[in-house]
Amino acid sequence: MRRYLLPILLTCAAPAMTMAQQQDSTTIKHIANEVLTHSTAYENLRVLTKQVGGRLAGSPGMVKAEQWGVAALKAAGADTVYLQACMVPHWVRGAHEEARIISKFRDVTPPLNVLALGNSVGSGENGVTAPVLEVSSFDDLEAKKDQVKGKIVFYNYAFNPTFIKTFYSYGDAVKYRGQGASRAAKYGALAVIVRSMSHGANNEPHTGSMTYDTAYAKIPAVAIGLQDADRLSSRLKDDPTAQVFLRTNCEMLQDTIGHNVVGELKGSKYPDQFLTVGGHLDSWDVAEGAHDDGTGCVQSIEVLRTFKALGLRPEHTLRVVLFANEENGTRGGKKYAQLAKERNEKHIFALESDAGGFTPRGFTMTMDAEKKAKIASWRPLFEPYGIYDFEEEGGGVDVGQLHAALGTPMAELSPDSQRYFDIHHAPNDVFENVNKRELELGAFGMAALLYMVDKYFNY
Template sequence: MKKKSLLFLVAVAMFTTGSYASNPDSMVVSKIYEEVLGNGKVYENLHYLCKNIGPRLSGSANAQNAVEWTRSLMESYGFDRVYLQEVMVPHWERGAKEKAWFATGGKKINVEIAALGGSVATSEKGIETTIIEVFNFDQLKELGEEKIKGKIVFFNRPMNPKTLHTFNAYGAAVNQRVQGAIEAAKYGAIGVIVRSMTTKIDEFPHTGTMRYDEKLTKIPAAAISTKDANSLSAALKTDPSLKFFYQMNCKTLPDVLSYNVIGEIKGSEQPEKIITVGGHLDSWDLAEGAHDDGAGTMQSVEVLRTIKALGIKPKHTVRAVMFMNEENGTKGGLKYAENAKVTNEQHYAAIESDSGGLTPRGFSIDASTEVVNRIMSWSPIFDEYGLKEIGGGGGAGSDIGPLKSLGTALFGFRPDSQRYFDYHHAKTDVFENVNERELKLGAAAMATLVYLIDQNGLN
């Protein structure tokens, strides 16, 4: 009796986790994982994008090279349609490498900085003056113009290492990078230095976008490595009057024509309804953009390649979209949604991968409660593959976000976040820091979600 009871419990467990052989969805999902893990091209494609093309800041020659290569790649897989969608994008260039140092105790200490994307340059001779450390905008306001005017403001609020989800820690700290130049200019500052957005203490500055208020003076803004931020902070405690110097050579050029790159497999039953899966093709200029977001773009291509390789006939049209200019403008995502509205396209669902090529954990859902419940009903299948972090909230992605106004259900692919900000926007975001198996598992997870939505619907 004990043996029979044990066998019965095993059978029930197999059924409730989706492993039961008669579950057709589970069988197809198993084949998806086998295809990606055994025959997947996502890792070798990422290698080509990183090593043969490299950094892909919007408006650059490399960004255009990436457009042309990605189109050719999707054509080589025989997708039903591959095309380019025009979009005007910003064109900012870093110029010669930045220089920075501070002087204290008769010594000059060199530090690593990187201009923030969109920043104006310093003068040719650079800026040298006293520097004042603050940790938030309230403190800046308390100090006021009397103590800030003519100085460099040093924003040194770290990402909170006690926060479990690093994207939450990033969100709580990043306003000093994005808006720091605006807030400091209100009180007469002549420059801004911002602690890099990472919990890792190293010598690599992390760039990223920043903004200006056209009504205020535009002052040069740079990120400083966390290691040097700590050194500068310590030095200020013993020598508050120390001088800081930095020189930047960046410039903003006129907008240029670029493209979203789109490949699709036409739906067999409801081709007018579209499931979009994508990431952004552009990257910052300091490195290869392997995690941000070469991983997401190549995973999206892999989703369509896998569907075609397995002979799956999707009911809805499935698109892979390589968005351009997420990093410093989101022009690609805005253009995609604008075009969808003008042409009355029905965007049923959209999935974005822009959180790195790390171990998959699940998906965030930005949709109705009914859609969330529908997705959660597939938890037995997701659980088999470690996709346990699934639910509403958390946002889905900046490129697909504009589709929400069209009634599209939005999903964000969520890999493990603990190492992502070690590389994010820094020199270390290179192919060597992407694990092949983790990248493939992410592509398979995305293909699984696309398949389940396509075959079962969201209602």
């Protein structure tokens, strides 16, 4: 008897909803039902990943992805679809990356599983053969700086497993990928090997963008899979004289033209004021870019499709943006913000999805305290759908450009992150690793938040 009585007592104890809250709850339920029943996001993602595939800035895949984006936004019912041109970097991986241990033991060992880091220079056809200096941190590099010259520096810095939100682990470790080559070149290193930005239980190497300090020589940089990172570390302990042969063939070509793909649903009351929602259309070349960031693109398109399907004409113009070149230049986000500022556009809010298509838990937000408190007050409307976390600061990389230029309030969908860095920037970021239900729940959460912002935020 008691098990049936408890929910009744809890219901009685809950404060009564106002008429407006009841209306919002009903509309949000309609949004959920529409997305979970009729969503096209999963099929859109299948086409993007399987028919377009990898779509790094400057590549033929980029062009195909832009064409896909135009078609998908038109099919979703956008009033207007157009391309926004920007110059993007054109880095090419090249063929035949390899690395192997050369040891006095003369035993046959499998090659090391590596991927060149994005924007890295190549080694040249002859490759680099050199002793390896393992370091655990930049402090360790400084302590060993007199040993660096003529060697390959191996940054063996592991993801911190104690962070429950794994993006903190990424933020803690990613400096070795981004800055490691130049920090080592300062002391005469010939190349660097960086432990992948992951805590996954596999040996997939994870690429990603790096930058060079122009004060020092540009040297090749690769990421190494976790199991092979451990194998290399173990071999160096057994045989400190071991060397590594490393060869990559990547190069940076001249900048080329890419595009943001933009679709709009015109506002009924304030057509010259904008709600931006988007993800980035580019991906690394070694995978299908399913979670990073195909899911964010198709979720954003789904927001527009859902509004259209339900006849929810927003008061402000809803603008879906599939951003160019987030991965190795952020040129698309910068161009979007630049044009918004030049045109003196009025932007109410900007929302991004670029943290994977996993189960949504909430939103990270950067805005003034009053607006953040207002969104937090909507938590009871979202909690029935498992969305409850509205506390953390944040926002996506691309909408962050708009926030920096105009002070636009920004937010990012915050999914459960436990599996994201198993696949981030790695060859296993493929369609098969996206769950349809989780993807759709994220799209629903984004649509519901934008419905509420459109109704209650003013410029």
